[in-house]
Amino acid sequence: MPAEISGLRMTRQRWEVYRLLMEQRDHPTANDVFIRIKDRLPNISLATVYNCLEALVQHGVIRQVNFERESSRFCPNLEEHGHFHDKRSGTIHDVTFKPGVNLADVLNLPPGTLITDIEITLRGELPVS
Amino acid sequence: MPAEISGLRMTRQRWEVYRLLMEQRDHPTANDVFIRIKDRLPNISLATVYNCLEALVQHGVIRQVNFERESSRFCPNLEEHGHFHDKRSGTIHDVTFKPGVNLADVLNLPPGTLITDIEITLRGELPVS
DNA sequence: ATAGAAATTAGAATTATTCTTGCACGGTCG
C-alpha cells in the first residue's frame, strides 16, 4: 500500500476502497462498495465507506457520478468522459469524445467563462447485436 | 386555463405550478415552487407541488434538472440545452449548442445506440465583468 | 514511548422525496 495517493494519506480502508474501484469498474454505489469490501475488511462501517469515497473524490483520485436522483456511483476513470446508462441492462458505460473535440467549443458560453467541471450523462439503449 | 397541456389534464394546482415555472425561469426546486406559489394557492401542499411537477415532467411539459445530489430543479425550456452552475452566484443558466452541433456525433458510441435523453451540466464561474 | 491529530465506528439525525389515507371535486348518467 502506498503511503499516499495524490496527496491523500492512505489508510487500510481508503486503500481497499480505492483498489476495489480500480478492479471492479462497474460504477458501484457506496452501498455496493460496502457490501463488496466486507471480504477484506469485515468490520468497516458504511460511514467509513462514505468517508473514504469522499476523500478520494476530493483528491481527484476517483469521480462521483450521479444519475437522476439515484445513489451516487463512483468511477476510477479520470479521463474526460461521459456516462451512458443502458435502460435495458441497467449498466453504465464510459463514453469518450471523438478525437479533437473540446466540449466547451461547441457550447454557447459568455467569453471568459471558467469551466471547472463538466458532466455528461446519456440514457438510452445499446444495440441488441 | 386550458383544459389540458400535452395530454395532461389541467387542474388549478397544475396550472399555477406550470405558470409559475414559465414566469420565473430560474430553475426553482420543488420547495421554491411551494413557497412562491402560496400567494396564489395558500392551501396547496408540498406533496401536491411534487405531484404536479412530476405530472408535468412525465408529459414532457417541463424538464427536471439535477445538480450533484442537490434538490431537483425544474425548467420550462424544452429546447435541447445544458445547464451551467455559476459557483460565484449560485445561479443556473441554460446553455445551448452552437448551430449545427449534434452531441451524439462527437461521442464514441457503438453504432446503433439509441439515445433517449442527454444531460449536460457544467460548473464554473462566469466572467466578473 | 507519548501527546496530539486524524481516521474509524456505530448509531442517531437530516433531508429530499414518496407513500398512504381520507376527503373533496367535477363530470356523468339516470
Next chain:
DNA sequence: CGACCGTGCAAGAATAATTCTAATTTCTAT
C-alpha cells in the same frame, strides 16, 4: 336534480441516501 365514480388534493407518516456526532482507535511526529 342527485347519486355515483374516478381523479386529484392535503396532511402527515414513511423511506432512503447521506451526513453528523461522540467515543474509540490508529497514526505520526517528537
